[in-house]
Amino acid sequence: MVQTSFKNQAMNALIRILVLGLIILCGSFIYLKSSDLKSAQISLKSVFQSNTNNGSCHTPHAIKLDSADRNLQYTPTSPGIFFVETSERMVLPSLAACSIESAARTYPNRPVYFLMKGLSEDTSIQLKSDYRVISLLSSMKNVHILPLRFEALFQDTPLQSWYQKVDPDMQRYWTHHVSDACRQALLWKYGGIYMDTDVISIKPIPVEDFLAAESSTLCSSAVLGFQWHHPFIWACMEDYVKNYNGDIWIQQGPMLYTRMAERFCKMPNFELVGDAMCSNFLYLQPRRFFPIPFDKWLQYFEIWDKNDNIFNISYALHFWNYMNKEHKEVTAGSNTVAEHLFKQYCPLTYDVFVKN
Numbered sequence: 001m002v003q004t005s006f007k008n009q010a011m012n013a014l015i016r017i018l019v020l021g022l023i024i025l026c027g028s029f030i031y032l033k034s035s036d037l038k039s040a041q042i043s044l045k046s047v048f049q050s051n052t053n054n055g056s057c058h059t060p061h062a063i064k065l066d067s068a069d070r071n072l073q074y075t076p077t078s079p080g081i082f083f084v085e086t087s088e089r090m091v092l093p094s095l096a097a098c099s100i101e102s103a104a105r106t107y108p109n110r111p112v113y114f115l116m117k118g119l120s121e122d123t124s125i126q127l128k129s130d131y132r133v134i135s136l137l138s139s140m141k142n143v144h145i146l147p148l149r150f151e152a153l154f155q156d157t158p159l160q161s162w163y164q165k166v167d168p169d170m171q172r173y174w175t176h177h178v179s180d181a182c183r184q185a186l187l188w189k190y191g192g193i194y195m196d197t198d199v200i201s202i203k204p205i206p207v208e209d210f211l212a213a214e215s216s217t218l219c220s221s222a223v224l225g226f227q228w229h230h231p232f233i234w235a236c237m238e239d240y241v242k243n244y245n246g247d248i249w250i251q252q253g254p255m256l257y258t259r260m261a262e263r264f265c266k267m268p269n270f271e272l273v274g275d276a277m278c279s280n281f282l283y284l285q286p287r288r289f290f291p292i293p294f295d296k297w298l299q300y301f302e303i304w305d306k307n308d309n310i311f312n313i314s315y316a317l318h319f320w321n322y323m324n325k326e327h328k329e330v331t332a333g334s335n336t337v338a339e340h341l342f343k344q345y346c347p348l349t350y351d352v353f354v355k356n
Helices: 002-034 036-040 094-106 129-138 150-154 159-165 174-190 231-242 254-264 294-301 337-345 347-355
Strands: 063-065 068-070 080-085 112-116 143-147 192-195 199-201 210-212 223-226 276-278 281-284 316-318
Touching (some): 080 174, 094 129, 094 143, 094 347, 129 143, 129 347, 150 159, 174 192, 174 223, 174 231, 231 254, 294 337
Parallel strands (some): 080 112, 080 192, 112 143
Antiparallel strands (some): 210 223
16 A cells, blocks of 8 residues: 555656656747747857957957946847948047937937947047047947957858958948948848938837838938848848949949849839838838938038928938038037037037037
8 A cells, every 4th residue: 555655656746747847848949939039149249259360259358438347248139220330430520429329319229239340359448538429429328339340240141251352452442331241241140220320310210121212213321221131131242242343432332222122123203102112121212311312411501490391201311421521510509400400319419519
């Protein structure tokens, strides 16, 4: 009788163990399925880690910003907003600060990444006037300033073979073309929105996969957004390598997206249809980002008319900084369109760099 009771107890214990194991196994499977996208995304560590000669990687040191250490390691939990600086410069204009601040304010629940080529892994940014923009941006809780490492970013993409062969010193528009490559790799690996540092955000973009029309005949590369591993971005990277021409400024940017979009749909008549679907992404009309076209860029420095509704359907505004050869700046008390936009969408930048 005792032996039978012992056998029953052992059998019950074994059944409980098997049931518990089955519950754990099922729970693990459900968790993996629910977090498949996040777990599949490559950590941003791959962007700013440097490879040594023996193939090992090391983690960068923390950067000192506003006299406080800030760890560079950050893994995204949602698609971010990306900005890049592909030159070595560390002293940035107020327009770049406004672009990033406005994005951080427009998307308060999303990480905003600013990747800088000139930021080395042991850079110590001190409180001095040269780095005031970086210090200002680092004070915003959802802004993350990271070193930009081309080789790591292009790894495992079609751009890797191109980067290994190209000679930057022989390229006429290197900083522009490598920036074109960076935005594609970032969107492929992480998903989100890319913006140039002369784009001021004024309201959230309500779609995930989109291109922006600059005009009725040309697609822009200043703003674009796609989800992680979107096949259109992979096709763009392949086209980038196949049709690379370092002597044509817009070859890897607006011309690339224009010819790629034309593979999927005809250029819409935006005056008739507004935004238009093109395969599995949305083609946004010019007024979404370019209500002031490039040849009228000086309108940003004209007197502000509060009754003007030119920006009423815009999500962000491209300032056409490459047209600003005279380096016009926003000035306090000028009552210009630019000053109004700085006050409203990047007030911290305005107070620190314009007003003071």
